[in-house]
Amino acid sequence: MKKLSWIDLRNLRDYRHEITEEALHAGASALLIDSLEQASLLPPTATKALIVDQALPDPALLALVDIVLVRDGVKHDLVLAPEVQTGTFIAVTGEQTLQRACQLAQTSAWLLVEFLQDPSKIPLEILLAAADDTEVQLITAVTDVEDAEVTFNVLQRGPEGVLLAPREVGDVTRLLHACTDVVDDLDLEEIEIIGLTHLGPGERVCVDTCSLFGQDEGILIGSYSTGMILFSSETHALPYMKTRPFRVNAAALHSYVVGPDNRTRYLAELESGSEILAVTAQGKARRVTVGRAKVETRPLLLIEAKSANNRRINVIAQDDWHVRVLGNNASVHNITELKKGDRVLGYTMDAQRHVGYPIREFLHEQ
Numbered sequence: 001m002k003k004l005s006w007i008d009l010r011n012l013r014d015y016r017h018e019i020t021e022e023a024l025h026a027g028a029s030a031l032l033i034d035s036l037e038q039a040s041l042l043p044p045t046a047t048k049a050l051i052v053d054q055a056l057p058d059p060a061l062l063a064l065v066d067i068v069l070v071r072d073g074v075k076h077d078l079v080l081a082p083e084v085q086t087g088t089f090i091a092v093t094g095e096q097t098l099q100r101a102c103q104l105a106q107t108s109a110w111l112l113v114e115f116l117q118d119p120s121k122i123p124l125e126i127l128l129a130a131a132d133d134t135e136v137q138l139i140t141a142v143t144d145v146e147d148a149e150v151t152f153n154v155l156q157r158g159p160e161g162v163l164l165a166p167r168e169v170g171d172v173t174r175l176l177h178a179c180t181d182v183v184d185d186l187d188l189e190e191i192e193i194i195g196l197t198h199l200g201p202g203e204r205v206c207v208d209t210c211s212l213f214g215q216d217e218g219i220l221i222g223s224y225s226t227g228m229i230l231f232s233s234e235t236h237a238l239p240y241m242k243t244r245p246f247r248v249n250a251a252a253l254h255s256y257v258v259g260p261d262n263r264t265r266y267l268a269e270l271e272s273g274s275e276i277l278a279v280t281a282q283g284k285a286r287r288v289t290v291g292r293a294k295v296e297t298r299p300l301l302l303i304e305a306k307s308a309n310n311r312r313i314n315v316i317a318q319d320d321w322h323v324r325v326l327g328n329n330a331s332v333h334n335i336t337e338l339k340k341g342d343r344v345l346g347y348t349m350d351a352q353r354h355v356g357y358p359i360r361e362f363l364h365e366q
Helices: 016-026 036-041 095-104 122-130 145-151 171-179
Strands: 004-008 030-033 048-052 067-071 085-092 110-115 137-142 161-164 189-209 217-224 227-232 247-252 256-259 263-266 275-280 285-306 312-318 324-326 332-334 343-348 352-354 357-359
Touching (some): 016 171, 067 110, 122 137
Parallel strands (some): 030 048, 048 067, 085 110
Antiparallel strands (some): 189 247, 227 343, 256 263, 275 285, 352 357
């Protein structure tokens, strides 16, 4: 889900003009201002937000803003246009103000929260739980883009958005990337097995992730950059060993795996902290972080397939019954029991690859 990006323009010193222009060009969700001068320099299309403290703001400034947030505990009789949205700002400094923020989440349309209690995300977890069944648009202040990325994943859902005071040019763009870092679903298709060849030993990679896979979920792997097969995670029962729902017994180390941002990676390049895509049999994709890539020598099996438009797909995997691929309706196929004519799930891409990125040039793989 796309997150909201609020940019704090109030106390910028260096590069104030450049950061403002960056925020406008990048398409920040809202700009937090504190003066009539700032408001007058922004185009009417920019969403402008204002925090109202003890002092009553200039009526001319109120006429130019789109969202007015009144600090909790401050009382003002504000005259606002009907289209102006309203909300509350609160600084959480301890248990009492945290409980107050939880109350405000039940009634506020917008709630901007600055956590000053400690660096822990536990207060945010408590607030998110309290706001879970409400309509509040929760925005939390963050210290930098890295803090924003952590904040977005608190309790998996995170707040609706964050407020960042940029330190340098480029921070806004990086925040917008983090806010819109949505993984698109993939169009999987049935592909036909056309060849199976037992090979000698070689190195294959087990990919252990920091996430639990579903039974209909795995990763896309292929020897060629334009075609992949959906390999199942080890979430299905095996003889002699327990399931390992965090693992995919993938393929030979030269193989491509599909990662975020339409980029492929070699299995041999994966290491702790790398990101790849987990994909369901329905094509729903999500980012997962690699905890470990384990390389071992095993007998290998060459699997050849073709798509409906005769695009050839090639994968070399460990030659063992417990390595599995997924078919239509999330059916599970042990690779040593595959035969010509069987149909499994695959994914084809149009462009060739250079260092993982799609590239339009002549390139032949065989």
